[in-house]
Amino acid sequence: MLYLDVILPVPLRRTFEYSLPAEWTDHAEIGMRVVVPFGRGKRTLVGIIQAVKSDCEYDTKKIKPIVSLLDRESLIGEHEFRLMRWMSHYYHAPIGEVMPLFLPPKLRKGAPLHEMEPMIALTDKSLPWLAEEGSSRETVKHAIVTKVAEKGTPIKAEEGDDGVTYPSIEKTVLREHFPTLPSHLRELIKRGLLTEFERPLATEWDATHFPSEASSFELSEAQQTAVNSVELEKGVYLLEGVTGSGKTAVYTEIARRVLKTGKQVLLLLPEIGLTPQFITRIEKELNVRMAVIHSRLRDNERFEAWNAARTGKIDLLIGTRSALFTPFVRLGAILIDESHDPSYIQQDGVRYSAVNSGIQRAIRLNIPIVLGTATPTLENYLNIDSGLWKHLKLPHRVKGQLPDWQIVDNNVEAVYDGLSGTLLNEIESTLARKEQVLIFLNRRGFSPVIMCRSCGWVAKCDDCDAYLNFHRATNRLHCHHCGHQEGYPEVCPECGVNDFQWVGVGTQKLEKVLSDAFPAANVMRFDSDSMAEKGEFEASVAKIIAGEIDIIIGTQMLAKGHDFENITLVALVNPDGLFFSNDFRAEEKLAQTLMQVSGRAGRSQKPAKVVIQTLFPSHAVFTELPKVGYQRFTRSLLEMRKLLELPPYSHHALIQVEARAEQQAFHYLEGILAATPKAMFDGVRTMPVMPNRLSRRQGYYRVHTILQAKERSDLHRAIYYLMALYECNPVTDLRFLIEIDPVDYG
Numbered sequence: 001m002l003y004l005d006v007i008l009p010v011p012l013r014r015t016f017e018y019s020l021p022a023e024w025t026d027h028a029e030i031g032m033r034v035v036v037p038f039g040r041g042k043r044t045l046v047g048i049i050q051a052v053k054s055d056c057e058y059d060t061k062k063i064k065p066i067v068s069l070l071d072r073e074s075l076i077g078e079h080e081f082r083l084m085r086w087m088s089h090y091y092h093a094p095i096g097e098v099m100p101l102f103l104p105p106k107l108r109k110g111a112p113l114h115e116m117e118p119m120i121a122l123t124d125k126s127l128p129w130l131a132e133e134g135s136s137r138e139t140v141k142h143a144i145v146t147k148v149a150e151k152g153t154p155i156k157a158e159e160g161d162d163g164v165t166y167p168s169i170e171k172t173v174l175r176e177h178f179p180t181l182p183s184h185l186r187e188l189i190k191r192g193l194l195t196e197f198e199r200p201l202a203t204e205w206d207a208t209h210f211p212s213e214a215s216s217f218e219l220s221e222a223q224q225t226a227v228n229s230v231e232l233e234k235g236v237y238l239l240e241g242v243t244g245s246g247k248t249a250v251y252t253e254i255a256r257r258v259l260k261t262g263k264q265v266l267l268l269l270p271e272i273g274l275t276p277q278f279i280t281r282i283e284k285e286l287n288v289r290m291a292v293i294h295s296r297l298r299d300n301e302r303f304e305a306w307n308a309a310r311t312g313k314i315d316l317l318i319g320t321r322s323a324l325f326t327p328f329v330r331l332g333a334i335l336i337d338e339s340h341d342p343s344y345i346q347q348d349g350v351r352y353s354a355v356n357s358g359i360q361r362a363i364r365l366n367i368p369i370v371l372g373t374a375t376p377t378l379e380n381y382l383n384i385d386s387g388l389w390k391h392l393k394l395p396h397r398v399k400g401q402l403p404d405w406q407i408v409d410n411n412v413e414a415v416y417d418g419l420s421g422t423l424l425n426e427i428e429s430t431l432a433r434k435e436q437v438l439i440f441l442n443r444r445g446f447s448p449v450i451m452c453r454s455c456g457w458v459a460k461c462d463d464c465d466a467y468l469n470f471h472r473a474t475n476r477l478h479c480h481h482c483g484h485q486e487g488y489p490e491v492c493p494e495c496g497v498n499d500f501q502w503v504g505v506g507t508q509k510l511e512k513v514l515s516d517a518f519p520a521a522n523v524m525r526f527d528s529d530s531m532a533e534k535g536e537f538e539a540s541v542a543k544i545i546a547g548e549i550d551i552i553i554g555t556q557m558l559a560k561g562h563d564f565e566n567i568t569l570v571a572l573v574n575p576d577g578l579f580f581s582n583d584f585r586a587e588e589k590l591a592q593t594l595m596q597v598s599g600r601a602g603r604s605q606k607p608a609k610v611v612i613q614t615l616f617p618s619h620a621v622f623t624e625l626p627k628v629g630y631q632r633f634t635r636s637l638l639e640m641r642k643l644l645e646l647p648p649y650s651h652h653a654l655i656q657v658e659a660r661a662e663q664q665a666f667h668y669l670e671g672i673l674a675a676t677p678k679a680m681f682d683g684v685r686t687m688p689v690m691p692n693r694l695s696r697r698q699g700y701y702r703v704h705t706i707l708q709a710k711e712r713s714d715l716h717r718a719i720y721y722l723m724a725l726y727e728c729n730p731v732t733d734l735r736f737l738i739e740i741d742p743v744d745y746g
Contacts (some may be wrong), residue, residue, distance in 0.1 A: 031074030242395030243599025263332020
């Protein structure tokens with residue numbers, strides 16, 4: 001009797017043992033899926049075999065057999081299991097929550113690995129019969145064959161597809177050509193003259209391509225140096241290049257070198273919207289089989305891409321964060337674009353960093369990983385200084401110059417509906433030159449607040465400590481945190497008066513204001529609301545490139561990676577929000593945003609300008625950053641972090657408790673900290689328990705503390721003990737969350 005260790009998709013830090021029925025003894029392998037009974041009743045779960053063994057740690061009489069073995073080949077290899085275990089250990093996440101990351105949704109649900117299609121074929125018994133029958137139609141009214149010359153002659157379809165022969169034929173195709181055939185087929189199959197079988201459905205990945213030998217463009221000296229510096233063995237490379245410096249060309253050439261060795265390449269992007277442009281660029285350069293994985297694909301599309309990488313049918317996979325966990329036959333390099341971007345950090349479920357996890361995957365495979373960005377994090381710079389990573393630099397743009405900055409002091413110059421007179425004049429001048437304008441405002445909706453002038457009532461979400469945003473397109477109020485929606489009130493629910501005021505500006509309102517101010521201009525709003533439909537993003541980008549749009553209003557999704565040559569004016573209308581954050585990374589994040597957004601301008605030889613509206617014009621981020629550049633500016637921040645012993649000179653973990661009652665959340669977290677022996681906190685500093693910035697979300701009050709330590713081992717020791725206390729005494733309707741290396745503190 002054999003036994004299996006199975007990882008199940010449950011929030012527990014253990015595997016489960018099952019017995020393997022004799023019928024599957026010769027077939028079960030590590031990495032296959034099984035259906036197993038779980039708990040009482042008839043509940044079953046789909047799990048992954050982690051180990052096959054001949055002995056059992058428990059009473060064999062209590063061990064249940066698996067229900068079924070779903071696969072005939074291993075889906076997850078030892079490398080993926082090692083990465084899975086590392087993530088579970090480092091991020092303190094149950095292995096049962098990490099495992100589903102490595103399977104596409106379709107396979108998690110128990111779907112078969114291969115879609116099968118029914119086939120019809122001749123049998124040995126049919127050949128002499130067909131020879132005797134010749135072209136007779138007495139037995140088969142709609143003839144399937146006309147003549148058989150010798151054994152092995154294929155079926156010939158006489159009707160509907162002249163001259164095409166098949167050694168076998170799809171049942172659906174046969175029915176299409178012979179609509180009245182099913183009853184005759186059943187008779188022929190019954191007599192053994194034809195046979196039915198199934199074969200895997202063919203996919204689009206079956207074509208063969210080869211990487212092109214040479215680039216169609218000439219690399220700059222800096223680009224060529226960067227490409228030559230990347231060795232095709234393990235190493236972490238930070239590719240720091242100003243916006244427009246040609247990082248994509250470097251990715252392409254590195255990929256070409258890897259592909260020529262017969263290896264596969266994984267390229268990660270932070271946003272779904274960047275994928276079409278990358279595909280277009282890379283398809284022009286690399287004649288390779290490629291696929292895409294991101295969350296907007298249908299389940300079957302994601303599975304096909306995942307399986308094509310797993311079976312080696314594609315050479316290049318482009319995807320967002322989740323693509324990192326795709327199995328490969330011969331992965332040779334990982335490339336991560338815009339590696340500073342917070343989109344690479346999962347904020348729900350298993351809270352992991354795709355960048356850090358990607359580094360671990362590359363190290364374990366002994367392959368290079370390249371992290372490309374115009375705005376490295378301070379952690380990146382410290383890794384360079386420590387000699388852990390190699391630094392590749394692209395200091396100049398391939399074409400065009402970096403734009404000039406103009407700071408508008410909102411203390412002096414009034415702003416109406418989010419726009420200053422200076423900015424309106426610049427927009428007018430830009431449009432007169434037939435050039436394009438990008439307005440950056442990272443706030444969706446028409447107005448962030450709707451308020452009653454009569455009594456001061458403000459529309460708030462019932463489940464979150466947040467204001468409801470008015471969306472003009474739907475005439476509804478939306479919560480951007482939990483998704484709650486409600487209709488626009490006819491009268492104030494407090495005083496019954498219909499006298500509302502819209503406070504603040506969102507992208508929808510800015511769209512209306514600019515459309516009214518420049519009626520001859522084509523204005524496009526570019527946010528997650530307007531780009532919700534499939535294909536809308538790609539179509540909108542195409543319109544911008546074609547020059548059909550004059551003014552683009554964009555949120556964060558448009559601030560990175562895009563190359564629009566005719567945009568010569570970029571404006572940030574309200575970048576001051578980060579100044580009011582309790583995040584010690586606020587200045588770093590603002591500097592990254594300013595550099596990334598301003599980088600959308602000046603991509604051609606035309607002069608370009610960036611207009612920034614602010615109430616803090618004398619702040620160093622506005623005065624020093626444009627003068628000394630990003631690296632020197634952030635180096636000064638790094639020195640400040642060192643003095644304060646903040647990350648990256650220490651390590652943080654966020655411990656968060658969520659409960660239906662605020663006091664319950666406070667008392668639980670404070671109590672569990674007090675119950676932990678002081679020895680567990682040696683080398684660890686514990687911050688006071690505080691409410692989150694968004695203190696209530698989806699009906700749960702949220703409080704947190706920060707653990708800080710110079711040594712990661714001290715930090716993890718304290719977390720292990722806290723987790724053990726919680727798991728030994730779980731509380732109903734209370735959530736206990738851990739985030740390692742947090743980047744969002746509330």
